[in-house]
Amino acid sequence: MAEAPAFFENRTFAEIRVGDTASLTRTLRAQDIRLFAAASGDVNPAHLDRDYAATDRFHGVIAHGFWGGSLISAVLGTELPGPGTVYVAQSLRFLSPVRIGDAITARVTVREKHEDRARLVLDCACLDATGELVITGQAEVLAPTEKIRRPRVLLPEIYLHERGAVWRKLVEAARALPPIRTAVVHPCNALSLAGALAAARAGLIVPVLVGPQAKIVAAARAAGESLDGVAIVDAPHSHAAAEQAVALARAGAVAALMKGALHTDEILSPALVKATGLRTERRMSHVYAFDVPHYRKHLFLTDAAVNIAPTLEEKREIVQNAIDLCRTLGIAEPRAAILSAVETVATKLGSTLDAAALCKMAERGQITCGCVDGPLAFDTAVSREAARAKGLDKGLGRAVAGDADILVTPDLVSGNMLAKQLIHLAGAEAAGLILGGRVPIVLTSRADSAEMRAASCALAQLFVHRGGSVAPAASPCAGAQQTGALA
Known part of the structure; x- marks a missing residue:
């Protein structure tokens, strides 16, 4: 996938012609469904409950219909016309379910241009990787009349976690x-x-x-x-x-x-x-x-x-x-990580000596049924990246590093x-x-x-x-x- 440009730039009403088109492609992930549910409050079990979804008419988890609709909104707001667009109306018809792993292309095409209020009517479609239509519709928007160029907003990293x-x-x-x-x-x-x-x-x-x-x-x-x-x-x-x-x-x-x-x-x-x-x-x-x-x-x-x-x-x-x-x-x-401040044995740091001795005890059967390694700092105990960066992902007895x-x-x-x-x-x-x-x-x-x-x-x-x-x-x-x- 090509790297996204650093800036958004719109297309003004005067620049747009009937037949102009724009699109984006997004692959549906399980976390997209959960994020959409969290943002919208739509916790329909057809989208979130695998056991229930397996028994309904689609025989599996499917995306919210408006997840696909939101892709159309994204194209209108970022590509055609882009920043400054005002949504007036949107119709959608849902033809096929979207499932986890489906790559969906949302496409908008200018159908009509009206001088009053710089109004556009656009045909909208979402297609799967085979080209089959999953959503069709029509949007009416007010297009921007002035050129706008803005830095692309960086989205925050989101971690999904169901408490309890x-x-x-x-x-x-x-x-x-x-x-x-x-x-x-x-x-x-x-x-x-x-x-x-x-x-x-x-x-x-x-x-x-x-x-x-x-x-x-x-x-x-x-x-x-x-x-x-x-x-x-x-x-x-x-x-x-x-x-x-x-x-x-x-x-x-x-x-x-x-x-x-x-x-x-x-x-x-x-x-x-x-x-x-x-x-x-x-x-x-x-x-x-x-x-x-x-x-x-x-x-x-x-x-x-x-x-x-x-x-x-x-x-x-x-x-x-x-x-x-x-x-x-x-x-x-x-996997037990014996923690200290460093990953090497240092005579001035007693916790590293204890860590080394505990590893030897485990080797000699004085600690059983587990894998013991140390000394390890906190980062190298829980982060595979940190363990790899310090060369702790190789060698005998290093199964614990990054995976405690x-x-x-x-x-x-x-x-x-x-x-x-x-x-x-x-x-x-x-x-x-x-x-x-x-x-x-x-x-x-x-x-x-x-x-x-x-x-x-x-x-x-x-x-x-x-x-x-x-x-x-x-x-x-x-x-x-x-x-x-x-x-």
Whole structure:
């Protein structure tokens, strides 16, 4: 395709002759249909729902009729007559559907010229690559009488992202399994309680509400929720609620914990006590699961919530926890990028030494069932272009560069910063779990929506059923089932 000129220049009424013609060709893409739907509000399932469209008269997704009409408008506004044209009337007749991949040529031909108000009548047509007419019509416009030459406007880059779609898919995968009994710790505000009850209605959990009963009832009233049939374990305050929830998990009465309206350290304090908490031989760590609009797949990040400055041995277990979670969600060989500021090992930068050691541990079977590489900077972990530019797309063990599933940060501070940047600057949505204990802990933010709380519950439910809530230090790959939940 020839490069578009840098300027628009119109053809004035005086320059135009009957029979003059202009055209443009555009190939319909799936994202064009979604963009047109977003701009127009026309969400007819014939254009957006593949399952429905397969059953209708056209047996597949088709373009909005006025997508083709908009091509005619583009020719009139940019080519003939061009800038300064005023639309007066347009008739269209739709003869054949336009499908994804069709190359459509929109053509206008001057039919009549009228001196009154510099009026033109133009025949309009849209043709497919075989020359078959798909749209015909006629336009009436007021042509410009003065010459106009303007710089061509650069269109913005547009990224299409359906918020919540991946989480709905995750919830649907979890719904096929029995709900897990979950202690919801101190659900004493409307948002945390509503999130737990929404997860229950979705068939993900059977909630056991642990906290001050009067406050839970008040929160239900504020949220407009019913507590009929929901178990409540009365506890005087948030600290006591956390202790009782941990005791329920130790006794096998619940398969998971879920954070309510309390601080993270309040739920972690009793959970991390060696004698009476939830600790196992595996280090407990947090894993974020992100849906990032500009990333081609789910992105996992660890550890941004539990381990402040993990040792090398602790990092090994943090990596393994994340790999185990990814595998229970259907990722056969998760790719873990050990992050630092550079891609080379530097003795003055301790995170690069840890990264190199973790790679060797994976090579020797101390980290299993995943592909581990590092040190990698953030850009070379997630960008194929950056990895290629730095020569990291070649050589043994470079499968991770530019294609990471898991980002392993050097410490909690850097992990927390990166997580918040993804959420607040990149528009990411995050679910998350604490793993490595007797049961997973759904660690939600106090600002999380009910939908995101349900997504975290789906992660926990899939992990309990398909991965097991207690894993050995280096679990064999054969022990993890592939669910396809994120495939």
